[in-house]
Amino acid sequence: MGSLRTFYQVDTVITMTKTNTTSVGSPYIPSRRKDKIKFISFGLGPVGLLILQAAVARSDFELVGAVDVNPSIVGQDIGRLIGNNREIGIPVSPDLLPLIDGIISQNQVGLVFHATQSFLDQTTPQFIDLLSCGLNVVSTCETLAYPYRRYPNLADQLDQVAKSNRCTLVGAGINPGFLLDLLPIFLTTACQEVTGIQAVRNIDAAKRRGPFQKKVGLNLSPENFTQQIETGQLSAHVGLAESVYLIGDTLGMNLDQVVEEHRPVIADCAYSSAEVEIEAGRVRGVNSFGRGLRNQQEVVRIDFNAVVSSQEYEEIKIEGYPPVIWRNELGTAGDSATAAVILNMGKRVVAAQPGLLTAVDLSLPHFTRT
Amino acid sequence: MGSLRTFYQVDTVITMTKTNTTSVGSPYIPSRRKDKIKFISFGLGPVGLLILQAAVARSDFELVGAVDVNPSIVGQDIGRLIGNNREIGIPVSPDLLPLIDGIISQNQVGLVFHATQSFLDQTTPQFIDLLSCGLNVVSTCETLAYPYRRYPNLADQLDQVAKSNRCTLVGAGINPGFLLDLLPIFLTTACQEVTGIQAVRNIDAAKRRGPFQKKVGLNLSPENFTQQIETGQLSAHVGLAESVYLIGDTLGMNLDQVVEEHRPVIADCAYSSAEVEIEAGRVRGVNSFGRGLRNQQEVVRIDFNAVVSSQEYEEIKIEGYPPVIWRNELGTAGDSATAAVILNMGKRVVAAQPGLLTAVDLSLPHFTRT
Structure with missing residues (x-):
């Protein structure tokens, strides 16, 4: 076995300059482009x-x-x-x-x-x-x-x-498929133990496409919102349970129940902008969330809020050892x-x-x- | 081909309740444990x-x-x-x-x-x-x-x-291998275009192990620091070029030069805590950074700062379309x-x-x- 040690050789000498600066490695050699x-x-x-x-x-x-x-x-x-x-x-x-x-x-x-x-x-x-x-x-x-x-x-x-x-x-x-599931899953790489995951995405519904605004029920009366959600006319955000299960099953969290819920956010005053007008008392947006339960305890929760004139951001919180909180203060531009x-x-x-x-x-x- | 369409069947009916809540999916069936x-x-x-x-x-x-x-x-x-x-x-x-x-x-x-x-x-x-x-x-x-x-x-x-x-x-x-390379790489999944990447990790050197404190040159004179970095007695943070190349080569950024640099941070006053004492004028920590250049332009930069009594955080900035900034205000507990x-x-x-x-x-x- 000892003789194997002669296999290796040091093949790069690192040269230091007087400014504590080192240039490392060989220059880039472009690889042949693969087929499109x-x-x-x-x-x-x-x-x-x-x-x-x-x-x-x-x-x-x-x-x-x-x-x-x-x-x-x-x-x-x-x-x-x-x-x-x-x-x-x-x-x-x-x-x-x-x-x-x-x-x-x-x-x-x-x-x-x-x-x-x-x-x-x-x-x-x-x-x-x-x-x-x-x-x-x-x-x-x-x-x-x-x-x-x-x-x-x-x-x-x-x-x-x-x-x-x-x-x-x-x-x-982006969601499901990245922000509220894949990214939290990936961030657990730095954890020895994970006991809970919460991920929130907050978007300004005024800045989104018309079909999206319709999907979250903007300007409906609260009663209409509830009725249309119940009959399936209004989908709000789709895929909450998918994100929760993707997280729970991947991390081995043994979820025994996953619940989706959609709550209207009611405008307490009128909102008016170039993109959208909301009357007071009407639906200003939606808080959609998915919860993953184990023994009646919530161990995964993802929130997707699409509300007119609200701040855009995402936040991912991993409860565990060590704990982690990552936040994107800009918010992710959804469509692009x-x-x-x-x-x-x-x-x-x-x-x-x-x-x-x-x-x-x-x-x-x-x-x-x- | 048309007959293939009869293959599929809807196998779950989603039941809505009066509270806009839906319970989704079948309960968890634990899989057989794999061998340790x-x-x-x-x-x-x-x-x-x-x-x-x-x-x-x-x-x-x-x-x-x-x-x-x-x-x-x-x-x-x-x-x-x-x-x-x-x-x-x-x-x-x-x-x-x-x-x-x-x-x-x-x-x-x-x-x-x-x-x-x-x-x-x-x-x-x-x-x-x-x-x-x-x-x-x-x-x-x-x-x-x-x-x-x-x-x-x-x-x-x-x-x-x-x-x-x-x-x-x-x-x-954690670094290299995750925070300053793998995580920025993963975050580009939400980008159609990436023109630059910057990642910073800031740690409080007072809170770290003795061997780590020695490695970054705490309490040395500025002259000693520079001399020991130049002779290789002091390594400071190792792997800056590796993180930069991992990012640049993975994302196809065609880097033609990668440079590492270590700069001492000098204490402007004395720092004293249970863990460490730093005299004024001595090395309080280090700013180590790696830069990836293409046509003399810096397109990748990672900074690893280990300085006594500084705030711990990480920040990853992706310049591109759409741009992304993620920040961990807690900082990642390095050893665990x-x-x-x-x-x-x-x-x-x-x-x-x-x-x-x-x-x-x-x-x-x-x-x-x-």
């Missing part, structure tokens, strides 16, 4: 378009097709649709199948950016079509971020279809960050093992342009 | 002992051996060494080889916690011994956190030895967090592919007790 990831955009609503726009602007992605059922955009050139001055020769296709006949046969598509609906029972047929064509998929579908609890049977079926077609399906996004998470996770999805996975199963995500 | 990870502690200085202590306290690790060359502890029972009331039947061995003759043959060891020296040319013979025995290793060796630049040849040799013995070697720790990172990364190392890897190559690290 060829992608299809599936779903071109506001979020789908943002993702598409961000991907088209980058040198490491290449658009090969786009799908949306909306008749008002079917047939339009993507270049025009994302506000570019010139056409790029790719029109919106109303259906996947004619599109893939032309491009999948050449086995050139690596990834689908999927952005349609929030609930997995709505999106499963779309995923089955995409996976059956051998396409890797990263999706904004909120309940896909951790599908095993709300939809155990669907999750099982999708995993089987993905595996038998040797491709990968992952749900991602969502597109970023989808693009950056998408690169991981292409390299991942086949099957239905979560963001925790992928190798450490991060931005890169290469 | 059997480990050897290699190096029982202050940090090695902390790691050992933390691992012994957990139900998911099992100590099978311990190695240290220090004659004052060789032969001592580990139970006594970590301050327990009873012996546990495992004495400190002065060498790896007699130890592994007894235990490796049964192929029962999954992991080595390695905590000896800071520079890879010092630790390489130890790693070659460990890897040659087929042992997975996670180490606090600072320059192992990203060894490819300072020690390209050693890195290549260690990778070959690890691969040919089908085991994995990773450098980790180091042990945590080593334990939590260690679990990932056991499952990883063979070779010399970095924390970025592992799947998302996190705390778990299962």
Whole structure:
């Protein structure tokens, strides 16, 4: 064994200068660029378009097709649709199948950016079509971020279809998929013990898109809000239970109950800005939260507050040893960050093992342009 | 293709209550416990002992051996060494080889916690011994956190030895290995573009261990500090260049120069506390920083400040789109967090592919007790 020690050699001498400064390591040698990831955009609503726009602007992605059922955009050139001055020769296709006949046969598509609906029972047929064509998929579908609890049977079926077609399906996004689940999970790396996790995201609902404002019930009466939440007409934030379960199951917290709740925040005075007007006594926003319980004790809690004229921030608190509190005083710009998470996770999805996975199963995500 | 759509079924009905509350998902079914990870502690200085202590306290690790060359502890029972009331039947061995003759043959060891020296040319013979025995290793060796630049040849040799013995070697720790590199890298997941990264860690040197205080030169004269840094007698913080390169290379920032610098912080008055006394005009602490340059522009900068009586915090700033600033106002408790990172990364190392890897190559690290 001793002779093994002669294997090694010191191969860099560190030179100190008189200013206590050291220059370390060899200069950067650019690696050969990998092939671009060829992608299809599936779903071109506001979020789908943002993702598409961000991907088209980058040198490491290449658009090969786009799908949306909306008749008002079917047939339009993507270049025009994302506000570019010139056409790029790719029109919106109303259906996947004619599109893939032309491009999948050449086995050139690596990834689908999927952005349609929030609930997995709505999106499963779309995923089955995409996976059956051998396409890797990263999706904004909120309940896909951790599908095993709300939809155990669907999750099982999708995993089987993905595996038998040797491709990968992952749900991602800023929330669920990053801020209130993946980031708290990652921050526990510095903890020897974790007894509780709380994560809060606070956004100013006035600064968000119209469909988002509608989703959280702005300007409804309190009674209307409650009624529409109860009947499912109003979704508010979707994916609270998914974030809580992703945290609880990943960290081995043995949750025995997860509860979601949506409470209206009522305006005590009128709010008026360029973007939105709220009357006093009407819904100014929502406090949506998910709680993970073990033996009737709350061990995970995530809060998503979207309230007109409130301060934007995020805070993640890990109770344990040592305890940790991280805070983002700026708040995360929701839409552009969502597109970023989808693009950056998408690169991981292409390299991942086949099957239905979560963001925790992928190798450490991060931005890169290469 | 259309018939595939009949595959799916909705398998959970969400029931709303009158309080806007929903209980989601099926109750937790505990999975069968996996086997404990059997480990050897290699190096029982202050940090090695902390790691050992933390691992012994957990139900998911099992100590099978311990190695240290220090004659004052060789032969001592580990139970006594970590301050327990009873012996546990495992004495400190002065060498790896007699130890592994007894235990490796049964192929029962999954992991080595390695905590000896800071520079890879010092630790390489130890790693070659460990890897040659087929042992997975996670180490606090600072320059192992990203060894490819300072020690390209050693890195290549260690990778070959690890691969040919089908085991994995990773450098980790709170810093380098987490706070000033892995965490900033992970936070870029929410960015479409990254143009610069700055990370600062500020610690109160008065609250740290004696060896640490010595390492940063407390109470030296400014002249002595500079001289001892220049001759290498004083290391200050090790691994700045490793953090900068880990960030720059991972994010594809094409750094063409990385510079390390250590500046003494001089006491303008006397500091006196239970832990430490500093005379006016003497070294109160150090500002160590690493800078990553591209075309003479600083695109990565990490600062590690260890100064007596200064506020503890960390701050990570990502310049890009969207920009991000995260701050930990508490500061991270260095020693207990180091042990945590080593334990939590260690679990990932056991499952990883063979070779010399970095924390970025592992799947998302996190705390778990299962």
